[in-house]
Amino acid sequence: MSLLRVDSVDKSYGNEPVLHDVSFGMDRQQVEVIVGPSGSGKSTLLRCVNRLTEIDSGEIYLDDEEIHTVDENELRRRVGMVFQDFNLFAHLTARGNITLGLREVLGLSKPEAEAKADDYLDRVGLADQAESYPAELSGGQQQRVGIARALAMDPELILFDEPTSALDPELIGEVLTVMEDLAEGGMTMLCVTHEMGFARSAADTITFLDEGRIVERGPPEQLFESPEHERTETFLGELTGLHQ
């Protein structure tokens, strides 16, 4: 049984088609990486899964429930999201960024929320930065707080929207390490990323999206070694060249 099933999804912004007849499914504990040129609809696809963006037609099922029949806040509690620009709450400490959702959405008491927040900060290697504000943290540290914030809600699935694209090269590694640990720990992850090293090592499946359509989908070996489409080969070749 798939945890996530995307079925014939279409989406356009005005007259501009962004997603066209996109269908795929992923099981629990799977890591799926979506790659594609900019403007191919990758981020839009992620945002449709937690309904930050609404689809025009098609269906999306989480755990066999069509997501538009579920309360959107309940859906988002079950589907975490990590953003390219971190989007940490600037007026709250690292700990406060995590406790806000725990308290407001899950209704935990302050001590419970803080204990849980500290636990997750420890998991991403930031136990000593609980009191720091976002502006006092490096980009890599901010993104790890962003991941801890998503994780602490105990989501069934986490969406990663180019989590390392806004980072200086020397800070990418610490974020990828956290993501690899999550993947090994059995977290279900749907990731848009250009990090081919991560895709190769952690992904169960890679989807190549171009102009809003799925061009090719399969395990990393297949897409990297023997892609069916020339476009896939060209694109992955360029990315791998860029990110050695």
Added chain:
Amino acid sequence: MEPGVLQASDWGFILANWDTLVLGVVVTVLLTATSLTLGFGLGFPSGAIEVYGDGWLANAVSTAGIVLRGTPIVVLIVLFYFTLPLPRIGTVPVIDIQLNAFIAATLALGLRSAAYQGQVFRGSIQSIGEGQLEAARSVGMTKLQAIRHVVFPQAVRRSLPGFQNEFTIVLKDTSVAFAIGLAELLTRAERLYLQPGRDTAVIEVIITISVIYFVLTFTTNRALDYVHSRYAIPGGTQ
């Protein structure tokens, strides 16, 4: 003696009438407080409505703001004083002012201030990145929760410098209540030098109340500077 020449007897006259000026300060400070409170009470929600509201309410708020910002404050005060059906309830003891004049002045200064405070707050809300709102929604918070816990706390901090300006403007503009004879600082000062044979004291009186206005704005601004730095977000630009 020519009026306008500073002379010791005029300073002595001011000292002898210090209680009049103190009452004027009390009225000025009261009027500033009531006007700013009304301005905040209406301006804060109207800024939020302009950003998040839609339909007739947002339009109404926006139009009211344009009209209020486009009308001279003296016109507003005189208009409210003479056209609003405020009962002549009588005078307030001790500070000796007409209550209906005080209410008219509060409404004029307060509504005008609301129109400006609303813009300050609207700008601050809009300066908070959309991404933070999305992040809050992405952990399952409702839009209202996200606005309340993520947007507002930051927007209020960013509004402080604008509110500080607004405070200074309202405090000084209470002197416009002079036009309807409300006994605030300027009106009471005028009454002093209009006394028979006291026209020589005009400059001394005006210098004195200028210093008083300055001390009031300066100290309050310093206090607000402190509040601003006290609640600043560590490491942030605000």
